[in-house]
Amino acid sequence: MLDGVMLLWFVLAAIALLFVAIDIRTTPESPVLKWGFVLVTAYTGVVGAFLYVLGCREPLPGLHEQYVAARWRQTLGSTMHCVAGDGVGILDGAVLAHVFGLTGLREFALEYALDFAFGWMVFQALFMRDMFGGSYPRSIARTFIPELLSMNLLMAGMVPTMMILQMQVGRGADPTTAAFWFVMSMALLVGFIAAYPMNWWLVRYNLKHGMMTVRPAAARVHSGHTAHAAMAEAPHAMEAMATEVKPQPTVPVMTLLSFVVLAAGLVIASIATPM
Secondary structure, eight states: OHHHHHHHHHHHHHHHHHHHHHHGGGSOSOHHHHHHHHHHHHHHTHHHHHHHHHHTSOSSTTOHHHHTTSHHHHHHHHHHHHHHHHHHHHHHHHHHHHHTTOOHHHHHHHHHHHHHHHIIIIIITTTTGGGGTTOHHHHHHHHHHHHHHHHHHHHHHHHHHHHHHHHHSTTTTOTTSHHHHHHHHHHHHHHHHHHHHHHHHHHHTTSSOOOOOOOOHHHHHHHTOOOTTOGGGSTTHHHHHHTSSOOSSOHHHHHHHHHHHHHHHHHHHHHHSOO
8 A cells, every 4th residue: 555655656756846847947936946946846746846836836927026925935935945955965864874874863963964064055055145245155154044943943843754754664764765765755845844934934034035036137128027036136135134124033032942843853753763
């Protein structure tokens, strides 16, 4: 029964990934977020494709700016960017943990470190440095807290899901099996859901970007639109935005909350599957 479910999941995931990879080329979105949607669809299959169509795909020519302006779609873009980058680090960590025989807290520590390193230093700071005037050091400094908070919630949802499913699904911890990738898909999906509320807060107070619209200059002139949230075209845009509204609750409070939620996730994982 489970083998049939996994087979269906992977077949649908392959179709969904093919659709998104082809269709998103004509969507006037930031290249980084385009790759992000492709990665998230690879992780979450038809769910990722559904989120792309519902949250980013331009419904009619010239309407992308207005379409992605809704707060929930902006938050979707922020969460998707987090999961896309962090997922690469987490999957690498899970594979390496199996290779080196790491389990429990040691496995978590490796996945957490690689997750944060790739998600923060590459997918956030490096790829989005144009938002900070092209300065990588400035981007590193400004994206540290948003990435940390979002990642903590992602891991809080993902870790217990992954460990519980690995106990229930035969060979779910072995990267050479389909079961492993099915388990990781389910865990990343739960992590996405867990990280969404934190990303809502980050987007609400302009601490993270959401969806963007990036059109060729000629297309913008012809249509009369300016790019919504195309902050990559305006140096220091994120710094300027971050000063508009003082976050409530404050950043230190939300940072503490993110670690409390992460700890709760680890406790759940340790109760269900002793570390």
